[in-house]
Amino acid sequence: MISYIAKRLVYILIAMWLIITATFFLMRLAPGNPFASERALPPAIQESLNAQYGLDNPWYVQYKDYLINSAKGDFGTSMKYKYRETNDMIAESFPVSMTLGLEAMFIAVAFGVLIGTIAALFHNKWPDYLMTILAVLGISIPSFVMATILQYYLALQLNLFPIAGWKGFAYSILPAVALASTPMAFIAKLTRSSMLEETNSEYVKMAKAKGISKPVIVFKHALRNALLPVVTYLAPLTAGVVTGSFVIEKIFSIPGLGKHFVTSITNRDYTVIMGTTVFYAVILLLAVLIVDILYSFIDPRIQLRGGKSND
Amino acid sequence: MKKSILEVNDLKVNFSTYAGKVQAVRNVSFEVFSGETLAIVGESGSGKSVTSQAIMQLLPVPPAIYEGGEILFEGRDLLKLSDRQMEKVRGNEISMIFQDPMTSLNPTMKIGKQITEVMIKHHKISRSEADKRALELMELVGIPMPEKRLKQYPHEFSGGMRQRVVIAIALAANPKLLIADEPTTALDVTIQAQILEVMKEIQKEMETAVIFITHDLGVVANVADRVAVMYAGEIVEIGTVEDIFYNPQHPYTWGLLGSMPDLTADKSQKLRTIPGSPPDLTHPPAGDAFAARNPHAMKIDYEKNPPMFKVSETHYAKTWRLHPDAPKTEIPEIIKERYNQYRQTKEGDSIV
Ligand SMILES: Nc1ncnc2c1ncn2[C@@H]1O[C@H](COP(=O)(O)OP(=O)(O)O)[C@@H](O)[C@H]1O
Ligand code: SF4
Ligand SMILES: [Mg+2]
Numbered sequence: 001m002i003s004y005i006a007k008r009l010v011y012i013l014i015a016m017w018l019i020i021t022a023t024f025f026l027m028r029l030a031p032g033n034p035f036a037s038e039r040a041l042p043p044a045i046q047e048s049l050n051a052q053y054g055l056d057n058p059w060y061v062q063y064k065d066y067l068i069n070s071a072k073g074d075f076g077t078s079m080k081y082k083y084r085e086t087n088d089m090i091a092e093s094f095p096v097s098m099t100l101g102l103e104a105m106f107i108a109v110a111f112g113v114l115i116g117t118i119a120a121l122f123h124n125k126w127p128d129y130l131m132t133i134l135a136v137l138g139i140s141i142p143s144f145v146m147a148t149i150l151q152y153y154l155a156l157q158l159n160l161f162p163i164a165g166w167k168g169f170a171y172s173i174l175p176a177v178a179l180a181s182t183p184m185a186f187i188a189k190l191t192r193s194s195m196l197e198e199t200n201s202e203y204v205k206m207a208k209a210k211g212i213s214k215p216v217i218v219f220k221h222a223l224r225n226a227l228l229p230v231v232t233y234l235a236p237l238t239a240g241v242v243t244g245s246f247v248i249e250k251i252f253s254i255p256g257l258g259k260h261f262v263t264s265i266t267n268r269d270y271t272v273i274m275g276t277t278v279f280y281a282v283i284l285l286l287a288v289l290i291v292d293i294l295y296s297f298i299d300p301r302i303q304l305r306g307g308k309s310n311d
Numbered sequence: 312m313k314k315s316i317l318e319v320n321d322l323k324v325n326f327s328t329y330a331g332k333v334q335a336v337r338n339v340s341f342e343v344f345s346g347e348t349l350a351i352v353g354e355s356g357s358g359k360s361v362t363s364q365a366i367m368q369l370l371p372v373p374p375a376i377y378e379g380g381e382i383l384f385e386g387r388d389l390l391k392l393s394d395r396q397m398e399k400v401r402g403n404e405i406s407m408i409f410q411d412p413m414t415s416l417n418p419t420m421k422i423g424k425q426i427t428e429v430m431i432k433h434h435k436i437s438r439s440e441a442d443k444r445a446l447e448l449m450e451l452v453g454i455p456m457p458e459k460r461l462k463q464y465p466h467e468f469s470g471g472m473r474q475r476v477v478i479a480i481a482l483a484a485n486p487k488l489l490i491a492d493e494p495t496t497a498l499d500v501t502i503q504a505q506i507l508e509v510m511k512e513i514q515k516e517m518e519t520a521v522i523f524i525t526h527d528l529g530v531v532a533n534v535a536d537r538v539a540v541m542y543a544g545e546i547v548e549i550g551t552v553e554d555i556f557y558n559p560q561h562p563y564t565w566g567l568l569g570s571m572p573d574l575t576a577d578k579s580q581k582l583r584t585i586p587g588s589p590p591d592l593t594h595p596p597a598g599d600a601f602a603a604r605n606p607h608a609m610k611i612d613y614e615k616n617p618p619m620f621k622v623s624e625t626h627y628a629k630t631w632r633l634h635p636d637a638p639k640t641e642i643p644e645i646i647k648e649r650y651n652q653y654r655q656t657k658e659g660d661s662i663v
Contacts, residue, residue, distance in 0.1 A: 211399065
């Protein structure tokens with residue numbers, strides 16, 4: 001187990017290096033620079049700015065500096081907002097994004113599993129059909145459309161929730177639901193089909209032959225097995241929630257990391273781009289690792305081992 | 312006369328499918344006496360599993376339809392019980408051993424829990440008592456290091472060991488009737504013999520009645536007191552082991568005996584199989600279902616389904632051959648030879 005995690009951490013470092021390298025070159029390839037604006041700066045100022053941020057060095061020197069700074073976790077000050085440290089910006093905005101993200105993931109998993117299980121229990125009866133329709137809607141409506149629909153009906157018309165902003169729990173509900181709707185529908189479909197498969201399996205028949213009642217069979221026997229594919233989906237779910245949050249945070253004016261990430265790109269704010277990218281990459285890679293470890297706890301057949309496995 | 316604990320009368324089970332109604336079990340009747348082993352033998356597809364799952368009411372409705380008949384267990388008709396009442400019968404009074412131990416255990420539940428669950432459900436005993444009894448059961452079915460094994464998951468067991476666990480689960484609540492649906496078919500030959508040994512010992516010890524389902528007549532002589540031969544959803548012959556092996560009356564039983572691999576026979580001799588294949592059960596033939604494969608078939612065989620004829624107090628067969636007006640058909644030579652060989656090996660066995 002320990003050696004497995006150590007091995008995985010090495011892979012994560014390699015992945016990080018690839019991501020930093022790719023981001024660095026893509027950033028350079030994109031036209032424009034951080035100091036471009038409507039009013040052209042006098043060439044002298046432009047040059048001194050470039051010098052200050054090391055942008056006049058040859059690319060390999062810049063690349064080396066980036067690698068070293070990234071390894072140290074020091075991404076420098078923003079090129080757009082003077083005197084703002086990239087790290088401070090992340091530290092301020094990430095808790096907001098994390099709250100929103102975890103809330104969305106909770107909604108997606110809890111309600112997705114619940115709805116999927118109910119649909120499987122009422123296979124080919126009306127709750128099953130209703131759920132299938134909702135799932136198709138959930139999957140096909142993009143989160144930003146869902147966000148606007150929620151804002152219009154629940155916030156503007158019915159006044160049940162605040163429209164936008166971030167001043168407490170009530171403000172988080174609509175964005176979290178908007179962010180969760182697609183993955184929730186997906187999890188519901190996943191749970192339904194894997195639950196149906198499990199309830200047709202031999203061990204469920206055997207449990208029935210043991211005299212175990214139907215609800216006990218579903219919750220004590222089938223559910224744990226049916227959840228295995230859902231757990232596998234948690235890593236892509238994290239990625240989906242992270243990318244979804246870029247848009248949702250913008251729509252609901254939430255001061256989260258997603259907003260910084262998007263604006264840093266339009267601003268060609270190299271230091272912030274690099275800082276947020278590296279940060280997101282770490283989060284996602286750790287999420288994948290955590291999901292794998294979690295999986296081994298749920299499925300006793302999976303054994304985590306480091307080094308070479310002999311089977 | 313022994314007490315009968317299970318009486319199946321005129322059981323009919325159909326399946327509705329896109330291709331039509333499959334008549335999987337057609338007017339099956341038999342009895343099981345307490346403490347005995349009844350073997351049900353027949354080719355695959357003959358309705359053995361459907362019959363046994365009908366007794367336990369494990370068939371999914373739909374597609375299954377209980378078209379008619381009754382299943383009297385100690386006088387109560389199981390087909391009339393509610394789901395809740397049936398739950399109290401399953402695993403408790405009647406339990407079942409499934410064919411494939413690789414799929415019949417829950418992969419994510421510890422073995423111990425899968426055993427104790429049954430006792431806690433039916434006997435309302437405490438967890439620690441159940442744990443103790445689980446340990447005894449593991450020893451009974453011959454699983455070494457039971458304390459350690461109880462805490463393991465199914466994937467840590469071999470096929471044979473898993474089937475022992477399944478047997479332990481089936482025995483956990485002291486059932487009066489145990490249905491074993493091809494319990495050794497999925498296992499290696501050497502493991503098969505071990506599992507049969509375990510089952511025989513347990514039956515001696517616990518005096519449970521057993522319905523032993525198999526497509527392998529070779530196993531039957533070893534475990535059964537009585538044998539029912541099934542073909543195309545019907546029981547075509549039923550009798551004691553001696554009746555079936557020494558004095559078989561139905562041409563299908565002859566065929567089964569003739570295709571039995573024989574240890575004493577010349578190794579180069581080809582395995583004889585019954586030519587042809589069973590009828591399509593969506594449209595079973597009007598006459599005898601076996602007529603098309605029966606070299607001795609007569610005209611009436613294609614027109615009218617024969618009733619059960621009584622051969623002796625214990626022995627019945629469903630063939631027009633036994634009608635008083637039927638011309639005498641000779642029992643084929645190979646079958647006669649088989650009896651003699653069989654009789655010899657049987658005598659040989661009893662000396663040892
Ligand atoms: N769920 C089902 N749907 C349709 N037909 C079925 C179903 N289960 C069994 N049958 C049919 O019932 C017949 C008897 O099957 P079965 O009892 O499993 O045979 P076996 O003697 O090999 O155990 C077969 O013809 C099979 O096709
Ligand atoms: S009834 Fe006729 S066809 Fe059927 S087994 Fe007897 S002799 Fe053969
Ligand atoms: Mg079968």
